Amino acid sequence: MADPWQGAMDHAVAVARKAGEIIREALQNDMKIMCKSSSVDLVTKTDQQVEQFIFDSVREKFPTHSFIGEESVAAGQPCTLTDNPTWIIDPVDGTTNFVHGFPFVAVSIGFAVKKELEFGVVYSSLEDKMYTGRRGKGAYCNGLPLQVSDQTDISQCIINSEMGSNRDPEVVDKIFSTMRKILCIPVHGMRGVGTAAVNMCLVASGAVEAYFEIGIHCWDMAAGAVIVTEAGGVVMDVDGGPFDLMSRRVLAANNKTIATRIVKEIDAFPADRDDAPQQEKQ
Template identity: 60%
Template sequence: MADPWQECMDYAVTLARQAGEVVREAIKNEMNVMIKSSPADLVTATDQKIEKMLLSSIKEKYPSHSFIGEESVAAGEKSILTDSPTWIIDPIDGTTNFVHRFPFVAVSIGFTVNKKVSVKGDLERPESGRGQSMVGKWRVCSGTQKLAISKTQQNTIYITKSLLVTEFGSSRAPETVKIVLSNLEKLLCIPIHGIRGVGTAAVNMCLVAAGVADAYYEMGIHCWDMAGAGIIVTEAGGVLMDVTGGPFDLMSRRIIAANSKTLAERIAKEIQVIPLQRDDEE
């Protein structure tokens, strides 16, 4: 049976490529950088331009659909997930990377129906100041390259053989930073092979989907950071889980994405949960 939402997925690919071109051009120029929730939570005029472009195009084509955009929420709109078809957009996941021209940036487009993610995200990774399109390489269903999770935890139950990815987050509250560092220490001292991070949740999750990292965990991110890349992980054979070990909740602002349930549960046992306000709470 044909996928009734295939047209939406194809349109998302087209839009992501267009947005990627905007990113590539903008990274060459001076940037107007603004601060949002903390000195480490940044936004640029390019973030706002791309989101406006994406939302305008989608609303024109699908006027009955709902929308959640990072910059729209930052400007005061509510982040509410309903059963209706909903586009969830992060125009530039990795804005701090973008500002510093650190070459890992994602244009993330997620799509949910009945609160379930249905459409894959697409990524653009700027390299050497000019950019290289990663559309197709990171997308599971592009038909150009099939992604598959790593085999580390399929062959052994030992977390000691794993390479994890995570981030420090944008909060600089001392109590939050203390928990983040404590969690890193607990995992490193198991010991594991190592912990990496490239500054964007979407790319980190795609590293798991591509099989070059075994798991990713983070708290403090948002639905727009996870919606596009989450389905890439699951369609590559991975699992999504809450950091408590329970079911993954897109609006919870926390995630474990791993190559197996065994590894995800093992990580959940080690880390302390950071108290967070949900995306769908006032």
């Protein structure tokens, strides 16, 4: 039986590659930078341009599909996942990296049907690495199969995480508390490349054993979740429960042994759900 979503995935790869070209060209030009929720939550003209390009391309080819995009949600569109085929887009994952020329900037495209993720495409545009994952069909980088690390000893692991954009001292204290506890397990090290999508792809590729973060969004992790799972890893909530795409929380790991050990050290803090009514969001 033919795969009903292969055409959509092929299109996602093509538009992600073109979006990466737009990002690389924009790095050579002046950038208009604006702030969203705070002075450290940035958006550029390129974010908006790339999202509009992807949106237009998808709408032309798949006019009945739904769309959740970082910049459209920031502009007031609802962030609602329905049963309809839905594209979940982060046009420039790693905007702060982009602004500073730090070389990890990704286009992230996840695709869900009946609220289940079907495929993910992450194009690390400055590295020219195309990560793909299709439910039940494996994960790849530039066409080569991906496989998570087989490490089960937490003391031999590298763990990725990020500081996020919330500068509330209580939240920052919890972030540092968690990192301190994980470092003192001890682990080999902690890293973070400034983009959730690439952090998750590094888990899928076996370069690091786990990545966790609270406060990110569905468009940051939709594509990466498929890629990690299809590379043999696990994706769950930071409390060890099932992964919830709208929860703004994720723990991706090479296996449950490592994930369960990390869960014990995480000091969680509240984050408004992506699908919460606008009036309930802070």
